[in-house]
Amino acid sequence: MFKLALLFFCSSAVAGDVKGIRFWQDPEKTRLVFDVSEQVDYKLFTLEDPYRLVVDLQNAKLKTEIDTVDVPQALVKKVRASQSSDKLRVVLDLKRGVSTKDFLLKPYQDYGHRLVIDIRDKNAQKPVVKTASSVIKEKNRDIIIAIDAGHGGEDPGASGKKGTREKNVTLAVAKRLAEKINAQKGYKAFLTRSGDYYVGLEERTRLARNNRADLLVSLHADGFTDSRVKGASVWVLSTRGANSEMGKWLEQREKSSDLLGGVESLQNKDPLVAKVLIDLSMHYSIGESLKAGEEVRKKLASSMPKMHGKGLRKAAFVVLKMPDIPAMLVEMAFISNPEEERLLRTSSQQNKIANAVFSGVQKYFRANAPDGTYIASLGQERSHKVKRGDTLSEIAASYGVSMNQLKKHNKLTSSNLRIGQVLSIPEV
Numbered sequence: 001m002f003k004l005a006l007l008f009f010c011s012s013a014v015a016g017d018v019k020g021i022r023f024w025q026d027p028e029k030t031r032l033v034f035d036v037s038e039q040v041d042y043k044l045f046t047l048e049d050p051y052r053l054v055v056d057l058q059n060a061k062l063k064t065e066i067d068t069v070d071v072p073q074a075l076v077k078k079v080r081a082s083q084s085s086d087k088l089r090v091v092l093d094l095k096r097g098v099s100t101k102d103f104l105l106k107p108y109q110d111y112g113h114r115l116v117i118d119i120r121d122k123n124a125q126k127p128v129v130k131t132a133s134s135v136i137k138e139k140n141r142d143i144i145i146a147i148d149a150g151h152g153g154e155d156p157g158a159s160g161k162k163g164t165r166e167k168n169v170t171l172a173v174a175k176r177l178a179e180k181i182n183a184q185k186g187y188k189a190f191l192t193r194s195g196d197y198y199v200g201l202e203e204r205t206r207l208a209r210n211n212r213a214d215l216l217v218s219l220h221a222d223g224f225t226d227s228r229v230k231g232a233s234v235w236v237l238s239t240r241g242a243n244s245e246m247g248k249w250l251e252q253r254e255k256s257s258d259l260l261g262g263v264e265s266l267q268n269k270d271p272l273v274a275k276v277l278i279d280l281s282m283h284y285s286i287g288e289s290l291k292a293g294e295e296v297r298k299k300l301a302s303s304m305p306k307m308h309g310k311g312l313r314k315a316a317f318v319v320l321k322m323p324d325i326p327a328m329l330v331e332m333a334f335i336s337n338p339e340e341e342r343l344l345r346t347s348s349q350q351n352k353i354a355n356a357v358f359s360g361v362q363k364y365f366r367a368n369a370p371d372g373t374y375i376a377s378l379g380q381e382r383s384h385k386v387k388r389g390d391t392l393s394e395i396a397a398s399y400g401v402s403m404n405q406l407k408k409h410n411k412l413t414s415s416n417l418r419i420g421q422v423l424s425i426p427e428v
């Protein structure tokens with residue numbers, strides 16, 4: 001069977017070099033990206049028996065080694081190419097029947113023209129999402145924290161002089177943070193992305209909502225033109241836009257993220273009436289975001305070498321625009337500052353950031369636990385029974401207190417603990 005998904009060869013066909021072929025794999029799709037020297041005319045079609053996807057690039061020349069392309073094995077078995085005088089044909093041998101979506105992206109920042117093809121399993125089942133009522137019925141449910149590792153895939157985010165990429169650092173810290181959250185009874189983490197692929201900004205908030213998140217924490221490490229600028233900061237949504245120059249600059253950068261990642265439009269499709277309602281309930285979530293953000297900022301301030309700016313920062317980030325879920329964006333450091341770039345790569349610093357974020361989050365939820373959660377059922381109980389493997393520093397971090405405060409409060413002379421020992425947690 002032969003099916004044309006798209007067919008348009010312009011009369012004024014242009015020649016182009018294919019300088020790179022890249023794949024990105026995410027849980028739902030395989031993304032194929034061609035780096036082309038100029039806007040290219042192409043067509044693509046699928047074939048069956050065996051399953052194949054054929055991409056013809058008119059008047060294009062292959063300028064990369066097809067054998068060196070890293071092929072994710074989810075849907076694609078192999079990629080091969082054949083060159084003729086008037087076209088380059090790239091064939092993907094597939095494991096199953098697929099549906100495709102293709103679009104061209106114009107040059108942006110370090111990237112030139114790109115042809116993007118998203119490939120999905122034709123028969124893939126949509127993941128089942130729990131309905132609100134089934135979640136509410138659960139007694140003593142976990143508090144769910146959506147952790148959003150900024151950037152990914154086509155969008156590397158900011159880079160340091162040593163080549164450290166923001167997308168890798170955010171994912172590393174996100175994973176550590178998730179581990180810490182999941183180890184704590186009453187909390188559960190959810191990652192908006194778990195690998196090196198791009199997720200659109202609105203898609204990130206949709207994922208948080210579908211997973212019934214009680215809070216979204218978006219992790220970033222920014223870059224700035226002036227390499228002396230450093231320090232961590234915590235941002236919450238402002239419906240009026242940024243309250244500082246740095247905020248405006250970051251808002252712009254965030255928007256460019258979708259352009260790099262290949263999301264075609266940032267249009268908010270909510271009708272006007274819905275928008276009014278959203279604005280109203282946004283009021284609530286902004287209030288909660290301020291409280292949660294401030295706790296995290298305080299914890300970061302006490303454990304980071306430096307904070308950037310004073311107090312909580314405000315900007316109109318798309319990823320924070322949720323009427324029903326409080327959210328914050330944590331700039332962990334400036335990757336453009338050599339010292340902070342070096343620190344961001346270390347596991348000790350990544351742990352420090354994750355601990356500070358989680359202890360701030362816990363502090364917020366201990367005072368503002370949603371009804372029906374295990375944390376709400378604990379009330380204001382402030383003691384901890386030592387389990388096997390517990391360390392004093394971890395216990396301190398999980399309650400958002402310092403090790404010294406914990407030691408002093410319990411009159412401990414060393415960091416040694418016995419299993420079953422009950423520690424009283426100081427109020428801070």
Ligand SMILES: [Zn+2]
Nearest residue numbers: 150157220221
């Ligand atoms: Zn970022």
